[in-house]
Amino acid sequence: MTIRNLDALLQPRRVAVLGASDRPGSVGATVWRNLHGRFQGELYAVNPRQPALGVPVARSVAELPHAPDLAVICTPPATVPGLIAELGARGTRAAIVVTAGLDATLKQAMLQAARPYTLRILGPNCIGMLVPHLGLNASFAHAHAQPGAIAFVSQSGALVTAVLDWANDRGIGFSHFISLGDHADVDFGDLLDYLGSDARTRAILMYVESITAPRKFMSAARAAARNKPVVLVKAGRSAQGSRAAASHTGALAGADDVFDAAIARAGMLRVNTLQQLFLAVEVLARFRDNRSERLLVLTNGGGAGVMAADAAAHMGVALATLPEPLAQALDAVLPPNWSRANPVDIIGDAPAQRYVEALRILRQDRDSAILFIHAPTAIVPADTIAEALAPLAAERPPRVLGCWLGSGAVAAARARFRAAGVPDFATPEEAVRAFAYLRQYHRHQEELLQTPPAPPGIGLDLPAIRTLVEQVLASGREWLTEPEAKRLLAHAGIPTTPVRTVGPDPDAAAQAAQALGFPVVLKILSPDITHKSDVGGVRLNLHDAAEVRSAAHAMLQRVASARPDARLEGFALQPMVQRRHAHELIVGATIDPLFGPVILFGAGGTAVEVLGDRAVALPPLNVALADALIERTQVARLLRGWRDVPAAHRPSIHAALLAVAQLLADVPEIAEIDINPLVVDAQGAVALDARVRVSAQRPGGAARFAIRPYPADLIEVIPWGDDTVTLRPIRPEDEAQHLAFLERVDPEDIRMRIFYSRRSIEHTELARLTQIDYDREMAFIATRALPEGGEETLGVVRGICDPDNDSAEYGILVRSDLKGRGLGRILMDKLIRYLRAHGTRRIVGQVLRENTPMLALLARLGFAIAPHPDDPELRLVELPLQTPAP
16 A cells, blocks of 8 residues: 555644553553653544543544544454544544454454555554654653654564663664554555655664565665665574475575565665664765775774774775875874884874874875774873864765774764764774675665666577476476476576486497497486485496496486485486586576565585575676676685686676576576586586476566566557657666767756756766666657667656556656657657556646647647646646546
8 A cells, every 4th residue: 555644644733542541551541641741733532431631531533523643542452443444434544553462353354444544554563653753652662762863663562662762872863763563554665665755764774574565665665775775674584494495596595595685686784783773874874975895994002903904804894905105194194103004003192183194194095984993092182183083084075984982081072073974883893894884785776776677688489498398387297307407498598518318228328428429427317306416316427338337227226225216217418518617606596485586696516505605686687786696605706716717707607697587587487497507617607407397386477576677568669750669668778878868858858848957967867767666667768770770769758656556747858859740749658558557547747837839748648737836837737547436
């Protein structure tokens, strides 16, 4: 349901407490006490026995003088559905159900009672909610929250009260403090949608135990994370989903790894503890614009510098090498015994001016952030140093992180730095960890901006793949044989080794090996054995027919002993691939119960589970995302090459990952893929072994992707005068082409269409225009082929849907030299057809009164046009898209 009526929940003017009580220790009494005398709006009490609360108490909802925007329900479980129905009929549009103990039947009855009125429900079984700037404490928490700019949303009621206590002790304020409870209605996706555009909220913090509606969650998270930092703690990190799995990929792709992959793609940041939650907020709130990858450490104590260096090594943060020109400049202002390296130790007797001169010199290295660490001394008060340093440390762009070691002696210095906007941390380890979080956050933001199209250059032979899958399913099997799996990979464009199969006859195996050419690999062929090496079903590097014959005899005996139940179809033989400096990798895919299809990459071979070096990602992928997936593994360092070992051929790994992503999108029957090993060297990659499982239940497919892939089905070519144009959704790769298009639009046309008068447009703005979430927004461009190859953009139309899909605001722009040729109508017609099929109820927009050509076009398309109530220079336009229900 998303944000419908959430304003009544989060910004109420009238609040009623149902079950308000004077009974000490009761929930109703606690909620009433927290609200009474603090809430800035109108507050009502409802209780049939009318306790003495110092205000009139209504016996029922019907007796209330006005319909409350928000009701807080503290009554027994059986009463809740009926009260929700009464509230909805009265006009209330939001309720907080703090009541616990509602079983599944009562929860369903509660939701059914709310549905006719679109009444939103927070809970049940929740602590409640606090909105400090309204004086609203609609909870039974033990304390009030201070006003601030951080929103905290938690599934755990106990953590709500613990974090509230912790934050109050540290002077941290909140815009909203929300306990979700059982999240029967309002969930994380809803609140991310609302808080992501809330002007009072600077950052969103979440404690998450479980996610429902993953695509809704991902879409809302991606939208919110574009606007402000979203940081979360996810419980259950150690639960690896220890389900039995027949493939390495199924065993390795644990639920927590998949959640991490989802967080990365959504542009959010995950931390491990509640303390780290606020650590991350400190650095993101004050230091987010810093893009440095390295640290310079400036300190008055060698030990503190060593602690920072150790923390950096542990957390993978690079310490910058001190450039010689900077070292020489520091020689002129520091004592002869200074460290002359990074960390820069300026010695404990340093006066304030020495700090200032050293910091000014270090700021000349614009590629590094500076961690300033100070331990208190009796020589110069810490506050004196902070007063001298604060103006320089606060210069923009942000370059300095502060760490004042100690407590009372540095309290004033710490406060001075914070007042100047410099992030402050209690220990070197905290500061380095925060910087590591910042780097991780920026990487996730880069992944957020990736919305991959159908991978270019990947030509899946879908008819052949579908025929193969249908044949396997028709035979009553789920697992493809190795030859079948390799055939499927070959149809997907992944290089494989040739395979010959024979019956369970050693002589036939020897003849097949002779035909292939030596050396060869011999493998058992059985539909019941997926891990062949576990039963001695693989022999490598056989050099002649006698070796093959002997190995085949022995293999039949070993397999018969280890797996007497297995059906033996024979042997598979393939050439022995011998590549110097080759790496064994694994590329796989499986279906996560929550987030759908996922892709795995890592170090492969027979010890793949032992090594555990892997990373997972959500499809769809493009080259940038495929490379980011590779870089999250340890084997990535080997793939870059070392000493006399050349770098591996990355494009061939990218191609394999993109092919697997495309298979997951186009073949819903695929449930698991396991390419292990994928052998890669400087020349390329080849799949030596593969397992593929399919299912008639169709567990995969693009419809199950947590992130909607590029909607290629919306591409169409239509006539346009004597020419043709292609209408298609915009792609991230269109950024340069889109800039060229905008440069051919007159400034006056841009002003008339989108009220935008600047002549230049930044990369970040172009990224927002071309890298879109297709679940929330659609932009169609009209393109035309160029004689010299490639294409040019002629026009664009955009529809941005609200989270409820109730309305879409449109925008349209046509190249100035092409006006009056009907392209605007073609684009608008494309958008109208799409939004109507998408279920959007109406298109809305604002048009300048002077833009008569656009108003005339909209009138011809059936738009209603009305004056803007607040601006006489604007016209409001609206087109209903759905036929009203009879």
